[in-house]
Amino acid sequence: MGKVRRVIVRRVRPAGTKAWSGIEPTNGLRLLDNNTINQFNPTMLDLGDISAPCQEKEAVTAVFDLTGFTTFCNQVDSYLAIPRFLNDFLEWFFSDIRRKITEKDLGDRSALWTGLPVMVKFMGDGLMVLWDARKMSEEQICRLAGTLYTICQDYRTDFYPQISAAVNKPPSVLRCGVARGKVFSIGNDREYVGHSINNASRLSHLGSLSFCFPHRGFQVREHMPAEFRQIFIPKYVSIRGVGENELVWVVKDEFNRLTAKSREMFRSIETVGSVN
16 A cells, blocks of 8 residues: 655635635724625615706795603613604604594595695604695695694693603603795605705794794784684794894793793784784
8 A cells, every 4th residue: 555645735815815704804994895885875865866856845844843852862771762752652743643634534534624744754853744835725824833833732731641651751842843935855855955944943942932933924813713823922033044033923821931031032022913
């Protein structure tokens, strides 16, 4: 029997390359397939065809803000409380809007006194809701403003007591700013931008008030339903990015409860009848 020879085969890696072992390099670099990297692009925003021309529309925009949501998210075991709160809140919110704009239930159909929103967008600590105002009458627009106020009230009186029994220290106040004006569609109505949205956002954080809408675009004296008109009073205030002497409508009882210091940012007019 011949002598067995031992053969050692040594694999040589070409210079300048590094084999991928499935383990991340210790120098902090992360190796990813280029196809995966290229998926980080504007399509992640889900804006559709953003090269399509913008369409100008008239809109009524409401920006709702959950006061104290950041603090709520920072509590112990928030990863359990946040999903429960958001699930219950969003179910309640959409249901409340459907109920309040329904004039009559006809079984398999419902008669609405105004149209459904054309967009609802979650904004991290609240919601932006946008209605197409082109086919709305002045009465409908004013009624909508009053209705949005009642949603904030319903949060305090109905939803908050229920959710407080399910999660610890949920946001106690739902604030809302409302505005009417032009918006521009992006990606064939996938998204909207415009002054109406910016104005509503600023009005949702006007001092310590929980509800506010501008006089511009809302003919309160002529077209606001009586049950809503008595709730609001007009005040002059400076709004960043809008104007130094803007006339807005605020909730009378809420304004009367403000401290003297909080009222300093507002300027009164003698009577509602003097509003033009």
